[in-house]
Amino acid sequence: MAAEHGLTREEYARIQQILGRDPNITELGIFSVMWSEHCSYKSSKVHLKRLPTRGQLVVQGPGENAGVVDIGDGLVAAFKIESHNHPSFVEPFQGATTGVGGILRDIFTMGARPIAVLDSLRFGEITASKHTSKADAAKNRRILDGVVRGIGSYGNCFGVPTVGGEVGFAPCYSQNPLVNALALGIAKKEEIFLAKAKGIGNPVIYVGAKTGRDGIHGASLLASAEFTEESKQKRPNVQVGDPFMEKLLLEACLEAMQTGAVVAIQDMGAAGLTCSTMEMASRGGTGIEIDLAKVPQRETGMTPYEIMLSESQERMLLVAEKGREREVLAVFKKWGLDAVVVGQVTEGGIARINNNGRVAAEIPAHPLAEEGPVFRRPMAAPAPRIETEKDWFAFAPEGANLTANFVKLLAAPAIASKRWITEQYDTSVRTNTLAGPGASDAAVLRIKDPNTGAVKRALALSTDGNGRWCQLNPRVGAMHAVAEAARNVAASGARPIAATNCLNFGSPEKPEVMWQFSEAIDGLAEASTALGTPITGGNVSFYNETLGKSIYPTPVIGVLGLLDDPSKVMKMAFRNEGDVIVLLSGSASAPPAALLQGHQLSALAREFSSSEYSQTIAAIVAGEPPAIDLAAERCLQDCLVALAAESALESAHDISDGGLAVTLAESCFASAPRGTSMLGPQQARTLLGAITNLADESWPGEFALFSERGARAIVSVAPSKLAAVLDTARQYQVAGRELGQVTRDGSFRIAYKGRAVIDSSVEKLRDAWAHSLERTLTSR
C-alpha cells in the first residue's frame, strides 16, 4: 500500500514515528503527496541551499508562493516560474492551461495583480530527421499546437498579456516536452499577503471552484515519477482549467484583501486541500481543523481521501479575522463564487480533518510539512566523453560563400520567427506592453500605480536556458542561462535585479542526473552572485524522462530588471539609414591576429560544435559550450544599461543563438512595420539592411559569423553619437568596434577578410526566417 503511494519503507517508518501509530488510508494519502518529490523537494533541498537568495531589493525569497522584490515608489513585484511538463505531455492543452493557471494563482495569492506571463517551452523535433520519425515529428507538432492553444486560451481569457519566453527543440524532448510558465504581478509593498495561518479561532474559508475527482495524485504520481508506455493512462490525473473561474477568483481575492479582514491566504495547487491546510498551519505554527462535509463538491460520494488529494483548479483557502467572516463572504458572493467556512485555526499544531463528525485524519502539521525526508542522493560524473577532431565541426574553406547555410540557419525552428506562436497570445491587454515578443531582447512592461494609474517605471523580463550546452557541461551551461537572461534584460535598458528558476532534470535516482543537478546549481549560484540577480524562488522538476531516457538537463532562468525611465526602453530594430553598427564586447574575444595554430583551430572547432549552426548545418552536437567570463558579462551589461540611460543608442540586441550574423539579420527584420503578417512588395522595401565588414578577425569565417560566445551585443548608433558611445564603452572596459552601416537599399552583406561571405537581400533572408515555423506547423 505504501509503495503504491510512492513511499519507501523508511518513509513509512518515519510516518509511524510521527503519528505514534499506523496511518489510515487518508493519512497515508496526505503523507504521500506532501512527501512527494514535487511538493517536498526531498532530493533537491540540500543543493538548493547553495543558491544566493538575498539581496537589497529582495522582500521575500524562496518558501512562499512567489518571490517578491522592491521596485520603488512603494511597489513590489511578485514573480515566479513553474513547470507543468508531465501533464502537458499527457494532455497538452489542459496541461498547459493549468500550468498557466497555477502560476497566476501563486502571484495573486500574494496580493499582487498579475501583469505578465512568459513561457519557456521545449519540444521534440517538428520535422523528421535521423533522430525523429515522420510520425514522431507529427506528434511533436500536435503537442506544440495543444500547448500553445492552452497557454493562449488561459491567459487571453484571464486577461494577462503573454509577452515573451522562448521555444526550443531537440529530440530528447520528444517524449517529455517542457512547459515552464512564469508570471509577474504588482502590489503595494504594505499589502503583500503571506500564507501563514494566524489567530486561534479564526475561521478557515474555502473559496472558488468545487472539488471534484480530477487531478488526484497529480503531484505524487504524475510529477514525481518517470514516464513509461502506460503514461497515457494517467490522463485522469491531469487537471482541467477554467480561466473564467480564475478571473473571478482573482478579482474577488484582491477585493476581499482590501477589506482588511483576510489574515492569510494560500492557493490550492499541487496536492490541493492537503498542501494548503498543512502548509498554512505549519508556517503559522498553529493547528487547523476543517470539516470535509462543508467543502463544496462537484461529485457525490467523494471519500475524505479523494477530497484531500483532489487537484481541482481555481480554489483558494483563506483565513479571515474572526467576526469579520461576513465581509469576506460578501465579496465572493458578489463575484458568484462559492465561499464556505470549513474550519478554524486551532492551538497546538495538530491538523485535524473531520468528515461528518468523524475524524478522517489527525496529523501534526509541522513535522508533516517540514520534517519530511531529505535525501543526499548519490552523485557521479558521467564517464568523460572521448572526442577527437573527427567528432567536431569541420570549418568550410577560407573565403567560402556562406549565404546558403545562413538561409538554412535562419529557417531552423530554434532561430526562425516565433510569430505564428506569439500571435495566438494576447500580448497587449492591460496596456502596459512597451516591448512584446520580438521587439526587444526582453519583454518590457510599464508599471501603473494601482490607485492612480500614473506611470513611473518599467520592468523587463527574460527567460533563457540552453539544454544542449547544459548536456555538454551543466555548470557552464547553467551560468550561460543566467548570463543570457540578464544580458537580454540589460539590452532592453533595464538593470537586472532578481531571478527565478525552473530546474528541469531527469530522474534524481540516477547518480549522473544528480551530478548534473549539483553542477547546474553551482553554476547558477556563481553566475547569479556575479550578475547581481539573487534567486527568489522557482521550482524543481525531476523525473523528466521516458523509458529510461533523460531530457537534456534544462535549467531555465527568468531574470527581472528595473527600468527607471520607461521612455528609454531599447529595442532591437535598426532605425535609421546611415547609423553605425557597433559590436560591443565585454571581453577581448578576438585571438591575436597571427595565423591560428593547429591546436588553436581544434579548440575553436570543439567549442563551435556546441553551436546552433553546428547542429543545423552539420547535425553535430559535441564539444563544449563557450567558456564564460562573468566579469566580462557584468561589464557589458552595466555598459548597455548606461548607454540606454544616456539615450545614446538607436538599437541594442545581444548576440546569442546563431551568433553575430543572426543578430544583425534580426535587427534588420525587426525594422519592418510591426503588425502586418505579410509584407507587400512596398513594405518589404521599407526593411533596413546592413553592410558590415569583420575585417580584422582571424577566425575561420563560420566561427566569426556564427559563434555564440557571450558578453557581446550589436548596437546601432547615430554617427554624431559614435564617439560618445565608444567613450562610455571604454569606461566600462567594453571593446567597441565599428562593423558597418545600416542601409536602406535592402541589401544584407557581411564581408570577412575582404570577401563577401554573406550577400543577399534582407527580403529574401526575412522570408526564410519569417515563415519557416508557420509552414512547418501548418503542414500535414
Place this chain on the structure above:
Amino acid sequence: MKFAVVVFPGSNCDHDAFYAIGNVLDKPVEFIWHQSEDLANCDAVILPGGFSYGDYLRTGAIARFSPVMKSVEKFAKSGGLVLGICNGFQILCEAGLLPGAMMRNSGLRFICRQVHIRVEQTDTPFTNAAQKGQILTIPIAHSDGNYHCDEATLADLEKNRQVLFRYSTPDGTDDHAGNPNGAVQNIAGVSNRERNVAGLMPHPERAVESALGSADGLVIFRSMAEALVGAAKAIA
C-alpha cells in the same frame, strides 16, 4: 460629461478603457457593475472587451441577459452613446442593438496583432474627430471577430453608411489583404442606423499612447467626448 465602463464577470479590458478615458483623455469615468440597473447618470457607455461569462456558450450570449443590459438598451433607445469594443461589440450584436453576428476567425485561431482600419464615415459621434479615409493602426485580440450578416442586412448597412471601419493595408489600398479574420466586406466596426450605438473588434483603448505602439485609437474616444460637448451645447 461622464463615461461609464460596464464590468461583466470576465470583462478584462475594463481597466484599459477606464485608463484610456480617465488618464489619457482626462474625462470623468466610472465602472458600472453588471448587476446594476442604474447607469449613474453617465452620458456614454462603454462595453469593454474580455470574455464575459467565459464566453463558453457563444461570445456575448450570456452577458446580454445581465441586468445592466436592460438599462443600456433603454439608454441606447433614448439616443445615448454606446460603444462596444471586441467582446462588447459581440454583446451588442447578441442584444440586437447592432446588426450582424460574429463567427470564428477564418484561420480558426486567436489572433493578436496590430491591424489597420480605415475610417469610412465621419458624421458619427464615434468618428467625428477623424478624417474620412484615415488609416488607424490599432491592435486586435480575438478568436471570434469574423463579422457576418445576411445579404439584405449588408446592403442596408452599406446604403445607410453604417460601416464605420474597414480593415485595410497600412496604405489603405488593399482591404482584403488587411483583413485578419475573414469578416464580410472587411468590416471591422459598424453603427446602428441612428448612429448612436457602435461596435468594433479592434481595441482603440490599447492604442492611446505612442509608447504602446500607436495613439490612433484615441480619436474614437475624443470623437465621443466632442459629440457629448456638442450635444450639451445644443441643449443649452
